[in-house]
Amino acid sequence: MNGTEHAQMHSMVTFLIDEQEYGMRTEAIRSIIPVGNVTYVPGAPASVAGVINLRGDIIPVVELEGTRARDLSDENEGLALVVEVPDEAEHIAVALVVDEVTHVDRADFAKLEDTDELMVARDRAAAVIGVLSREEGPLLILEPTGLLPEEEEVGA
Template identity: 30%
Template sequence: MAEEFKVIVFTLAHEEYGIEVDKVRTIERMAPITRVPKTPAFVKGVINLRGIVVPVIDLRSRFGLAEAEATENSRIIIVAANELEVGFIVDSANDVIDLTSDAVENPPEVVGGIKAKYLSGVAKFGEDRLLILLNLSEVLNRSEIIQLEQFGA
């Protein structure tokens, strides 16, 4: 029996991606980001989210895509990864859809220039849409999480 799950759909460089709803805490409008020295380039800094300091990662930069200016559609998706809350800057977050495990296939080696290790799969939905599902444990690998925890404390 195929498992059903809900996915938040967001865009990056005109491609659609998904994160399972149960890993998403909240979706926020862009907020002032405080830069933190000596962090990887894709770590944009931290935001104060209702009194909690949350590290923010630019997913375009993380995946080696061309950077883009924030627009009124840009969002910060706050996800929970190993007891740590982290914000992902995305071009837009516009949908929640239901998927079944049957619709998800293993990712090809490279999808849109993004290494397969960052992806958990590719889902077919709708008439001819493909959704790239993120593998959060690789997007935030162990050593980076330790680094981020240091200024989240």
């Protein structure tokens, strides 16, 4: 530590989507589950692969572009982080499909840098809060808040 800036150490889970490594604070993650039996929802936003039953609750499955192609309608084909997304009044659980979970790590969020627009695919731009430079390549940090796609007015 250089003493001028306060370190903001967070424990985080790192994971891969489309060969890019991402990190998310551990507190925001409820569980890591095998995901399958996804029910496709016609008319849902493009990034929503469908819905699953998570212990009696019906939650949306968010599949960002570039996630390894798998048939999520089959049994337990994929891996997902169940993430708590704060909404107006309550927290909404969302399953985020990932290719692979890599580590549980600690990182100093005070060292986050702004991202280059070109670096981040548009469907997750709202969720990426910054990038950590590391020897093994950039680590994009995601916050759950931006994960919920805007509701598309189907009839508008």
